[in-house]
Amino acid sequence: MDMVAQVFSMVTDWGSIVGLFVGVVGGMVIGALPGFSASMGVALLIPVTYGMSPVAGLIMLVSVYTSAIYGGSITATLCHTPGTPASAATAIDGYKLTQQGRGMEAVGVCTVASAIGGAVGALALLFLSPPLGRFSLQFSSLEYFMLAIFGVTIIASLAGESVVKGLFSGILGLFLGTIGLDAITGAPRFTFGSIQLEDGIQFVPALIGMFSISQVMIIAEDIYKGRSTIIADEAEMQGRILPPWNEFKTLLPTIARSSVVGTIIGIIPAAGAGVSSWVCYSMGKKFSKHPELFGNGSFEGVASSESGNNAATGGALVPLITLGLPGSAVAAILLGGMLMHGLVPGASMFTEKAAVTYTIIVGFLLANILMGIIGLLIARYVAHVSTIPMGILGPVVVALSTIGTYAIRNNMFDVYVMLGFGALGYLLRKTGFATAPLVLGMVLGEIVENNWRRALILSRGNMFNYFLNRPISLVLLVLVVLSVFSPILMNYVNKKSREGAKS
Amino acid sequence: MKKFLCAILVVSCLVSGAFAADWPTKPITLICGYGAGGSSDLGCRYLAAALEKQLGVPVVVENRPGSGSWVAWNRFLHNTPADGYTFALVNLSAIFGHYDESNPRKETIDDFVLLANQAIDYQVIAIRPDETRFTDYKSLLEYAKTHELLVAAASTGITSGEASVAKMMEKVHGAKVVVVPVSGASETNTMFISGNVDFLIANVGDVILNPENYKNVVVFAPKRVAQLPDVPTEVELGLGNYLSFSARGYAYMKGVAPEIVEKMTAALSAAIVDPECVENMNKMGVNVELYSGKEYSDLLHSQLKQRLDTWDVKE
Known part of the structure; x- marks a missing residue:
């Protein structure tokens, strides 16, 4: 009881409340800007926390983290410009909804799904951290590999109109993922002697090119054809912030499922919010009663990827706080922020420093709720982005994308990558190749290859036995097999039952 | 015309001499080849704050991450004016890159003008x-x-x-x-x-x-380290004399005026042992050990020789 009172007094301290507000609003803005991702937001704000108390500073940093992941979905939905890589999956259906005049509702669904997903992740962090931390240690190279293979099986479901073209995009993505230094031997591959390519193609610039720049090219074409705004006229835009209740309640199971799955994926060090959003999106499609709507404007699609990526933020904090092992770029930066304030993450976080730890986690939970409230309040205004004349919107998107891309590494080469991928994305979209499989292929290719090769070393030359001794890998193997063969099986069962019905 | 050119030459010599004497008159850039928010970056930022106190001009950290800092070093060594207003974070990768079998770098330790070492781990x-x-x-x-x-x-x-x-x-x-x-x-x-x-x-x-x-x-230290007083060295155990550490310090490129190198080395040496800077480094678990000039160069050369011997590589 003492602890609860202590946590309550620390979390309601003025410093904490200011940190919470600044973190949530700042995170939202940083997340919404293309190129400025969650890790950059946290890194930018670390120096700001110098003068703050550890609790207030850390609350601000974790608020930025979750809020930036949410903020990315706003621009993804309204202008097909994912502000962070984690929102790429949201852009697919969110933007279609905006074109149908339902942008405001799509932002509303994003907001509610993000807030619920984030809150579920935060609750897991609050109540289950130590056991979940131990669980995260069960994952190693082989499990990362199997998880990424499961991700690869999703590619077909993102293929869009043509499975063959979708597979081509996916394989192109996997290939592009091999560029750079070989992670095991350090040998350069496909770098053509350029030092800039040694780290591989930078994912964020490529993603901004594929989604935002190609989108502006398509906008330019629309302007030429005589269209001036994303939706034909303002009257077309519906004035609701959330879809009607009977439509919205069908989303709840999706949100619940994605929140749980997202939290688990977040805990696994190699995965993170980006992978989580794709896996949840694809699961949403598999479980949906209307899978045909996915890719053509599905609230379920938006809800599944958005609750998935925000739930993953809570999950990603689990190994950091319980074990001091940062599993992602953001977590590594947060580790620096914690050490700076004299907080050493690890087992002591839940013993001697428990009050501080729980205060930060409660702050994180509140940040997710506050983010939902602010998001719903501003949805009405931000949705008007879709009524801005395209002639203005396009140049603004290009300018922001360029600045954001340059700012990541202060590197002009990244801007050229962005432009190159913009042209590639435009060509692919014009010729009916879906871009989502390419993005997913790029994300997963590296994880698949490096971890398989590490697993081969870890197996000490006996992969079969090694596999049998790792139950999580076996479970993931079953999932992969089910994912690959379920459509065939479903067809067969359906056919049988139809035949049965006939006779 | 000839006289005019001569005059320009003389004036410019005078001016550059005056530059070295007045240095620093404008903000100084510290190139960090690692991303914002990481341990290397935070170390640079603490140092920059302490160095500002020494030099009286702003010291700006510029992050140029990529390829294990080589993107930054490449630009720093080959594409940055050697006017003393830009220096870089260097670590052991800068010395060993040249001997990397699978991806050798052209640059060696001799391409850097080593100023001072901040941390040894x-x-x-x-x-x-x-x-x-x-x-x-x-x-x-x-x-x-x-x-x-x-x-x-x-x-x-x-x-x-x-x-x-x-x-x-x-x-x-x-x-x-x-x-x-x-x-x-x-x-x-x-x-x-x-x-x-x-x-x-x-x-x-x-x-x-x-x-x-x-x-x-x-x-693998020459003597027991303060943070781990109970852990023996390899020498103490009588099992060998291998030394291994990572080191973080600062360097100029070649061509910076010797007066500036001297001033900078002195200013850096003072900044590295600045109490606030040391305290912040220790909070991150980083052990501050100052080596400057020749001492610093010897330190890195000893580690280079050790590793070249271990891997049977010729210098």
Whole structure:
């Protein structure tokens, strides 16, 4: 009881409340800007926390983290410009909804799904951290590999109109993922002697090119054809912030499922919010009663990827706080922020420093709720982005994308990558190749290859036995097999039952 | 016309001489080849704040991450004016890149003008506290003669401190050690704690944060380190004299006026031992050790020679 009172007094301290507000609003803005991702937001704000108390500073940093992941979905939905890589999956259906005049509702669904997903992740962090931390240690190279293979099986479901073209995009993505230094031997591959390519193609610039720049090219074409705004006229835009209740309640199971799955994926060090959003999106499609709507404007699609990526933020904090092992770029930066304030993450976080730890986690939970409230309040205004004349919107998107891309590494080469991928994305979209499989292929290719090769070393030359001794890998193997063969099986069962019905 | 050109030449010489005497008159840039928010970046920022006090001009940290800092160093060495207003963070990768078998760099240690070293982090070997197969460094080496042991390393070959220790164990002690290359220190740590590898080669800074996870058996330092007073050195154990550490310091490119190099070295040396800067570094688990000028160069050359011997590479 003492602890609860202590946590309550620390979390309601003025410093904490200011940190919470600044973190949530700042995170939202940083997340919404293309190129400025969650890790950059946290890194930018670390120096700001110098003068703050550890609790207030850390609350601000974790608020930025979750809020930036949410903020990315706003621009993804309204202008097909994912502000962070984690929102790429949201852009697919969110933007279609905006074109149908339902942008405001799509932002509303994003907001509610993000807030619920984030809150579920935060609750897991609050109540289950130590056991979940131990669980995260069960994952190693082989499990990362199997998880990424499961991700690869999703590619077909993102293929869009043509499975063959979708597979081509996916394989192109996997290939592009091999560029750079070989992670095991350090040998350069496909770098053509350029030092800039040694780290591989930078994912964020490529993603901004594929989604935002190609989108502006398509906008330019629309302007030429005589269209001036994303939706034909303002009257077309519906004035609701959330879809009607009977439509919205069908989303709840999706949100619940994605929140749980997202939290688990977040805990696994190699995965993170980006992978989580794709896996949840694809699961949403598999479980949906209307899978045909996915890719053509599905609230379920938006809800599944958005609750998935925000739930993953809570999950990603689990190994950091319980074990001091940062599993992602953001977590590594947060580790620096914690050490700076004299907080050493690890087992002591839940013993001697428990009050501080729980205060930060409660702050994180509140940040997710506050983010939902602010998001719903501003949805009405931000949705008007879709009524801005395209002639203005396009140049603004290009300018922001360029600045954001340059700012990541202060590197002009990244801007050229962005432009190159913009042209590639435009060509692919014009010729009916879906871009989502390419993005997913790029994300997963590296994880698949490096971890398989590490697993081969870890197996000490006996992969079969090694596999049998790792139950999580076996479970993931079953999932992969089910994912690959379920459509065939479903067809067969359906056919049988139809035949049965006939006779 | 000739007179005019001469005059320009003389004036410009005078001006550049005056530049060196007045230096610094404008903000100085510190190039950090690692991303914002990481340990290297924070170290640079603490140093920049302390250096501002010494020089009286703003010191701006510019992050140019990529290819293990080589994107930054390439630009710094070949595409930045040597006017003393830009200096860079350097670590051991800058020296070993040239000897990297799979991806050799043109640049060597001699392309940098070494100013001062800020931090040294010695390497240790740790085993799990509940380990039963071996209990100390000696029994670990004994056990490894007959059983192949796995250890994780950030990158491979001579550029990797961990892989070099593993190579030494193999070469000097006949131990069978297989290296699992991973992407960084936090991953080597995860591999160890989760039991996927048999022991850990890490820096002192990595094992002091959560001490309950590690039983440190040897430190590769010339004498015991202050943070781990109970851990013996390899020399003390009578098992060898291998030294291994990571070092972080600062350098100019060639061509900076000698007066400026001297002034900068003095200012950096004062900034590195600035109490506030030292305290902040210690909070991150980083051990501050100042070496400047020739001493710094000798320090890095000794580590270079050690690793070249270990890997049988000619200088």
